[in-house]
Amino acid sequence: MDEDVVNEFGPTKQHLVRPATQADLPQIAHIARLTWDATYNKTIAPENRQEFLARAYKPENLADGIDRLGHWFFVGEVGKDVVGFGHFLRRYHPNRPRAELVRLYVLPGYQSMGIGTLILKTGFTALAEAGIEQCFVSVQATNTAARKFYERHGFSFHRNHGQFLGTQIITLAEYVRAMDGVEATR
Numbered sequence: 001m002d003e004d005v006v007n008e009f010g011p012t013k014q015h016l017v018r019p020a021t022q023a024d025l026p027q028i029a030h031i032a033r034l035t036w037d038a039t040y041n042k043t044i045a046p047e048n049r050q051e052f053l054a055r056a057y058k059p060e061n062l063a064d065g066i067d068r069l070g071h072w073f074f075v076g077e078v079g080k081d082v083v084g085f086g087h088f089l090r091r092y093h094p095n096r097p098r099a100e101l102v103r104l105y106v107l108p109g110y111q112s113m114g115i116g117t118l119i120l121k122t123g124f125t126a127l128a129e130a131g132i133e134q135c136f137v138s139v140q141a142t143n144t145a146a147r148k149f150y151e152r153h154g155f156s157f158h159r160n161h162g163q164f165l166g167t168q169i170i171t172l173a174e175y176v177r178a179m180d181g182v183e184a185t186r
């Protein structure tokens with residue numbers, strides 16, 4: 001699953017996506033802090049970002065997503081450096097196999113290099129292999145770059161909903177994508 005990264009200067013190091021391990025958790029937390037600060041610094045109050053990151057990205061709180069049934073957790077590497085991650089999990093529905101992409105972040109300096117796309121496609125393949133029919137993702141409604149990214153990858157707008165984040169309510173745009181047409185590789 002590796003491919004050459006191409007930028008304006010030509011090919012650079014290879015990057016790949018692999019399953020996340022317990023050893024990756026500190027770097028995943030680091031990536032989350034940097035990307036959250038860069039992405040949400042104008043829309044989510046600093047104290048709300050800090051409280052959420054301290055709770056959601058503690059290695060022990062992330063550990064349940066590693067090698068657990070119903071979770072698909074991947075990291076993206078450039079060379080030997082982990083620069084992004086994606087976490088999908090099974091979403092309850094009484095009669096349709098569904099999943100949700102709950103995290104997808106790539107360090108700002110590595111964005112627009114295809115790493116997020118590769119993580120997303122790896123996740124889609126894993127979901128298809130597991131018989132998942134639909135994948136959902138929620139993104140802050142004002143995050144137009146993320147919304148366009150998901151739309152380019154086959155997600156369709158489903159609905160808006162509010163969510164408390166510390167002392168504020170943020171509006172999320174929920175998207176859905178059918179997993180039909182995604183080829184299982186195994």
